[in-house]
Amino acid sequence: MAGFLSGLRRLYLTLYNWTVFFGWAQVLYFVLNTLKESGHQHVFDAAQKPLLFAQTAAVLEILHGLIGLVRSPVTATLPQIGSRLYLTWGILWSFPETRSHVLVSSLLISWSLTEITCLLLLLQIIRYSFFGMKEAFGFAPSWLLWLRYSTFLLFYPTGISSEVGLIYIALPFIKASEKYCIRMPNKWNYSFDYFYAAIVALGIYVPGSPHMYRYMLAQRKKALSKSKRE
Amino acid sequence: MKVAVVSRSGREIFKGGIDLSDSATVADLQEAIHKRTKKYYPSRQRLTLPVQPGSKERPVVLSYKKSLKEYTNGNSDNLTVVFKDLGPQVSYRTLFFFEYLGPLVLYPIFYYFPVYKYFGYKGERVIHPVQTYALYYWCFHYFKRIMETFFVHRFSHATSPISNVFRNCAYYWTFGCYIAYYVNHPLYTPVSDLQMKIGFGFGILCQVANFYCHLLLRNLRRPEGDGGYQIPRGFLFNIVTCANYTTEIYQWLGFNVATQTVAGYVFVVVAASIMTNWALAKHRRLKKLFDGKEGRPRYPRRWVILPPFL
Numbered sequence: 001m002a003g004f005l006s007g008l009r010r011l012y013l014t015l016y017n018w019t020v021f022f023g024w025a026q027v028l029y030f031v032l033n034t035l036k037e038s039g040h041q042h043v044f045d046a047a048q049k050p051l052l053f054a055q056t057a058a059v060l061e062i063l064h065g066l067i068g069l070v071r072s073p074v075t076a077t078l079p080q081i082g083s084r085l086y087l088t089w090g091i092l093w094s095f096p097e098t099r100s101h102v103l104v105s106s107l108l109i110s111w112s113l114t115e116i117t118c119l120l121l122l123l124q125i126i127r128y129s130f131f132g133m134k135e136a137f138g139f140a141p142s143w144l145l146w147l148r149y150s151t152f153l154l155f156y157p158t159g160i161s162s163e164v165g166l167i168y169i170a171l172p173f174i175k176a177s178e179k180y181c182i183r184m185p186n187k188w189n190y191s192f193d194y195f196y197a198a199i200v201a202l203g204i205y206v207p208g209s210p211h212m213y214r215y216m217l218a219q220r221k222k223a224l225s226k227s228k229r230e
Numbered sequence: 231m232k233v234a235v236v237s238r239s240g241r242e243i244f245k246g247g248i249d250l251s252d253s254a255t256v257a258d259l260q261e262a263i264h265k266r267t268k269k270y271y272p273s274r275q276r277l278t279l280p281v282q283p284g285s286k287e288r289p290v291v292l293s294y295k296k297s298l299k300e301y302t303n304g305n306s307d308n309l310t311v312v313f314k315d316l317g318p319q320v321s322y323r324t325l326f327f328f329e330y331l332g333p334l335v336l337y338p339i340f341y342y343f344p345v346y347k348y349f350g351y352k353g354e355r356v357i358h359p360v361q362t363y364a365l366y367y368w369c370f371h372y373f374k375r376i377m378e379t380f381f382v383h384r385f386s387h388a389t390s391p392i393s394n395v396f397r398n399c400a401y402y403w404t405f406g407c408y409i410a411y412y413v414n415h416p417l418y419t420p421v422s423d424l425q426m427k428i429g430f431g432f433g434i435l436c437q438v439a440n441f442y443c444h445l446l447l448r449n450l451r452r453p454e455g456d457g458g459y460q461i462p463r464g465f466l467f468n469i470v471t472c473a474n475y476t477t478e479i480y481q482w483l484g485f486n487v488a489t490q491t492v493a494g495y496v497f498v499v500v501a502a503s504i505m506t507n508w509a510l511a512k513h514r515r516l517k518k519l520f521d522g523k524e525g526r527p528r529y530p531r532r533w534v535i536l537p538p539f540l
Contacts, residue, residue: 184417190492
């Protein structure tokens with residue numbers, strides 16, 4: 001029974017990660033293709049479908065952590081996935097005026113490349129864990145391991161600056177549209193202003209980004225030193 | 231007796247160790263450390279016995295009241311202790327005072343002063359009776375907490391790191407303003423008169439009960455006692471381990487039933503989850519301490535914090 005369940009778990013994780021991988025690969029392809037063919041204004045429209053799909057599927061990743069399907073802590077996945085969901089649905093999808101900006105290209109390239117290397121490594125690990133090897137880390141090709149824990153050095157800063165830049169660009173449109181706002185008076189004495197929420201979100205980036213970067217640096221040190229030992 | 235003081239990485243902090251008399255207590259050692267390095271006053275020091283490297287066991291923290299001899303296994307004149315700097319400390323009284331002062335001062339500003347002008351609301355504000363009662367209720371609550379801090383509470387730890395002051399003040403002050411903003415809003419919608427009376431009535435009852443709980447807890451920790459844990463008894467403590475939190479949570483619930491703001495309910499949920507964590511830890515500790523073996527009393531069956539759920 002336990003063997004069956006762990007087999008099921010592996011099958012599911014393989015399927016899930018391949019699907020998401022395929023989504024991000026498509027995003028990257030569409031972005032690069034559009035940049036070459038027509039120009040950065042059309043990048044979002046071209047990559048929209050796989051982007052919305054892959055990004056929304058990431059919600060499952062939080063769920064996986066919560067129910068213990070994977071070991072990554074929720075505290076690490078939640079801020080990253082939350083911020084990306086906010087950008088894709090809450091900014092780009094909700095305010096089409098932002099889509100033609102050049103930052104969309106740098107954003108999507110940063111996201112997709114980080115995700116692709118991460119997913120490739122994950123798939124390797126899942127494959128090798130089939131042979132009952134406890135420390136699957138050492139069996140993944142070292143160049144892939146190095147790539148996964150090095151791409152972020154460049155793509156975190158570019159990705160995060162694109163995120164912050166796009167929120168900032170969206171601010172006047174958010175204010176003018178009054179979208180997603182709840183106003184007083186109402187029975188529950190509640191109000192919500194999407195514009196102020198966006199400013200709070202920008203504020204969270206100030207301590208949040210260096211925190212995430214440091215966290216990844218620590219992960220890098222751990223992973224690369226581990227692979228060297230084996 | 232010679233005491234070697236080492237850092238957590240094993241480096242000796244005071245070359246040659248510290249010489250103390252054979253009858254010295256941990257407090258004497260702390261004083262000696264303080265004398266050598268002025269900034270490490272006793273409450274800033276955490277002294278533990280060394281643990282075997284790689285062992286998952288928690289190190290034994292030295293109690294300042296005990297004699298150093300008790301930690302040497304009686305046969306040696308040498309003792310090695312691990313020193314950790316806890317950083318600048320403030321007393322718990324100071325910490326609590328500043329935490330509660332914020333809401334006590336900030337809330338009335340929203341009631342008395344034309345702050346909503348700056349949020350873009352023009353014209354005269356009509357004040358509903360519930361808003362006035364809420365002001366009195368709120369201020370009474372925080373006044374009570376400050377008074378209890380100075381005259382009722384006995385703290386198991388004397389001090390807390392200074393960073394906690396900033397963290398806790400940020401928490402209390404922002405939530406205070408967030409709730410005050412909605413309760414005193416010019417476009418505030420009051421609930422029915424009956425609901426308001428039930429809410430405030432229940433809330434006041436819980437506040438009185440909470441005060442009584444704090445008195446019981448104070449008597450549990452007598453100044454001449456050893457500061458150790460005891461089974462809380464009497465009144466609601468016979469039913470719930472952390473009746474002080476229970477009454478605190480239900481007291482806020484009363485306030486929210488009367489004022490009905492989402493902000494207030496958000497605060498209750500956050501506060502309740504924080505207190506639940508503390509309550510679970512305390513419940514576990516008491517159950518472990520009073521396990522009914524070797525003459526120790528057995529911890530009775532009780533709710534943890536929120537009867538009838540937990």
